[in-house]
Amino acid sequence: KGYDILRATVGTKVAGIKLGAMYQTQEPAAGGEDSDGFLVSAAYAIDKTVLKAQYQTMDFAGNDRNAMTAGVDYKFNKSTKLFG
Numbered sequence: 855k856g857y858d859i860l861r862a863t864v865g866t867k868v869a870g871i872k873l874g875a876m877y878q879t880q881e882p883a884a885g886g887e888d889s890d891g892f893l894v895s896a897a898y899a900i901d902k903t904v905l906k907a908q909y910q911t912m913d914f915a916g917n918d919r920n921a922m923t924a925g926v927d928y929k930f931n932k933s934t935k936l937f938g
Contacts, residue, residue: 856883872897878912887915902929 857880865874874895881888891912898905904927911920928936 857881858883870898889914891919903927904929 859878859880861876861878863874863876865872867873872895875892877890877892879888879890889912891910893908893910895906895908897907906923906925906927908923909921911918913919926938928938930936
């Protein structure tokens, strides 16, 4: 069991905003329907806070699945960070 997966990723920083993107294609190792999708992400730091957002979509045998997420990280000190 398992999947054969191929991913391509890219990332950059523009005007203080970290941008990322990924494309993925996968198929069951034993044969069957393949699927593919992509995601895009952004992160922006303000002092000790990082605002994050991500959108992803995946096509499973003709059924699209989409998700959007947002989050905030806060760095209390050098060794403690809150993820939300």
